[in-house]
Amino acid sequence: MSADYLFGKPVTNGKVRVVRENKREWNWREQKYNIDEGESHEGKADENGKFTAKFDLNEDHQELQTDDWRKFRDLNFTAYRRSQRPTDLCFDEWRKIERFGHFR
Numbered sequence: 887m888s889a890d891y892l893f894g895k896p897v898t899n900g901k902v903r904v905v906r907e908n909k910r911e912w913n914w915r916e917q918k919y920n921i922d923e924g925e926s927h928e929g930k931a932d933e934n935g936k937f938t939a940k941f942d943l944n945e946d947h948q949e950l951q952t953d954d955w956r957k958f959r960d961l962n963f964t965a966y967r968r969s970q971r972p973t974d975l976c977f978d979e980w981r982k983i984e985r986f987g988h989f990r
Contacts (some may be wrong), residue, residue, distance in 0.1 A: 888931075888934070888937075896931070896933070896934050896935025896936075897935045897967075898931060898932070898933050898934075898935060899931060899932075899933075900930065900931045900967055900968075901929075901967065901968035902928065902929060902931055902937040902967055903926060903927070903965070903966040903967075903968070904937075904939040904964070904965050904966075905921075905923045905924070905925075905963060905964050906923070906925045906926070906941060906961065906963055907921050907922070907923065907962040907963065908923065908924040909921070909922035910922070910962065921964070925941055927940070941963075943961075
């Protein structure tokens with residue numbers, strides 16, 4: 887993943903967390919998704935604002951090979967950043983950046 891400020895410069899050394907979503911359900915009462923998180927990776931973005939997370943997909947590939955009718959399955963991930971600025975209301979909290987996925 888990569889992170890840039892609105893004015894185009896990379897977010898360097900930003901703390902990042904990428905999580906695989908095992909299950910995701912809408913909670914009507916709280917008006918948010920309840921997410922069952924799987925494997926996750928944390929680290930810092932480099933000087934170009936990039937962070938690479940490697941997930942083991944061997945089990946997913948094996949599962950698809952034994953499936954008679956399904957040839958692919960969407961996998962979903964969510965990226966978070968940790969705020970380090972005391973001026974942020976969410977200081978030192980993980981904040982959701984975006985949900986991405988549909989890797990095949």
